[in-house]
Amino acid sequence: MGLIARALEMAGIATTLTTWNAGRTRVTRPPRAVYTRLARGATLGRPHDVAQQRRVLEATLALLAEEAPVKPVIMREQWEDA
Amino acid sequence: MDVLENRDAWQAEYERTWLAHYRATGETKWDIYNRPDNKETPSGPAVDLAASRLMLISSAGGYLPPLQRPFDAANDLGDYTIRTFPHTTDPGALAFAHDHYDHAAVNEDQQVLLPLGHLHDLVREDVIGELAPSVVSFMGYQPDAARVVDETIPAILALATAERADAALLVPS
Numbered sequence: 001m002g003l004i005a006r007a008l009e010m011a012g013i014a015t016t017l018t019t020w021n022a023g024r025t026r027v028t029r030p031p032r033a034v035y036t037r038l039a040r041g042a043t044l045g046r047p048h049d050v051a052q053q054r055r056v057l058e059a060t061l062a063l064l065a066e067e068a069p070v071k072p073v074i075m076r077e078q079w080e081d082a
Numbered sequence: 083m084d085v086l087e088n089r090d091a092w093q094a095e096y097e098r099t100w101l102a103h104y105r106a107t108g109e110t111k112w113d114i115y116n117r118p119d120n121k122e123t124p125s126g127p128a129v130d131l132a133a134s135r136l137m138l139i140s141s142a143g144g145y146l147p148p149l150q151r152p153f154d155a156a157n158d159l160g161d162y163t164i165r166t167f168p169h170t171t172d173p174g175a176l177a178f179a180h181d182h183y184d185h186a187a188v189n190e191d192q193q194v195l196l197p198l199g200h201l202h203d204l205v206r207e208d209v210i211g212e213l214a215p216s217v218v219s220f221m222g223y224q225p226d227a228a229r230v231v232d233e234t235i236p237a238i239l240a241l242a243t244a245e246r247a248d249a250a251l252l253v254p255s
Binding site (some may be wrong): 058 | 083134136227243251253255
């Protein structure tokens with residue numbers, strides 16, 4: 001996804017992404033990114049946890065209001081209850 | 083700036099190591115895989131999301147049976163094609179072809195990977211201007227980064243341009 005984000009941004013389409021897999025994504029250097037401690041197969045949050053899904057989604061979309069490149073945002077959202 | 087920096091060197095290393103091992107043994111050996119590693123980050127202007135058209139791009143392998151063929155999820159060399167479906171698609175109409183994540187969560191609640199309900203709410207709340215007509219979907223198991231650059235990205239870029247997307251939300255699986 002990092003490569004796709006780069007290509008779109010370079011073509012004039014602003015991009016933002018979120019992933020639980022910071023290690024693999026960070027090195028591709030996407031323009032805007034939110035990194036969480038969620039799980040493979042549940043990138044935006046736990047099933048039916050509307051509040052968590054909205055928190056992750058809104059934080060990710062909020063980065064579009066900033067000029068890229070943006071320092072990656074680390075969210076404490078995680079799969080297991082804290 | 084390049085989408086994949088040092089592409090020729092990356093591709094040569096990929097073919098010499100991971101791909102050669104796969105062809106010799108049939109094994110996908112990730113400790114010898116050279117992950118794409120860029121040094122520079124693209125720049126771009128901020129956008130006013132409330133006045134923008136947003137496109138959702140998902141690598142969860144979603145597709146619309148029986149109208150669309152599933153992704154080639156069992157192919158160890160990946161699938162670089164895309165599918166598209168309207169953002170108004172009934173969640174029950176979608177299936178997922180992707181062998182590299184547990185589907186339990188997405189089968190229980192598609193919003194964990196395809197947040198179309200939340201995005202529709204955010205349009206109603208005037209946070210997002212509107213959604214691009216199509217959702218872009220692909221199967222995120224794609225070990226050949228050069229093929230992503232040559233095949234997947236041009237297809238996505240063409241659609242995003244045709245649908246006049248101002249911004250894109252990318253949700254990997």
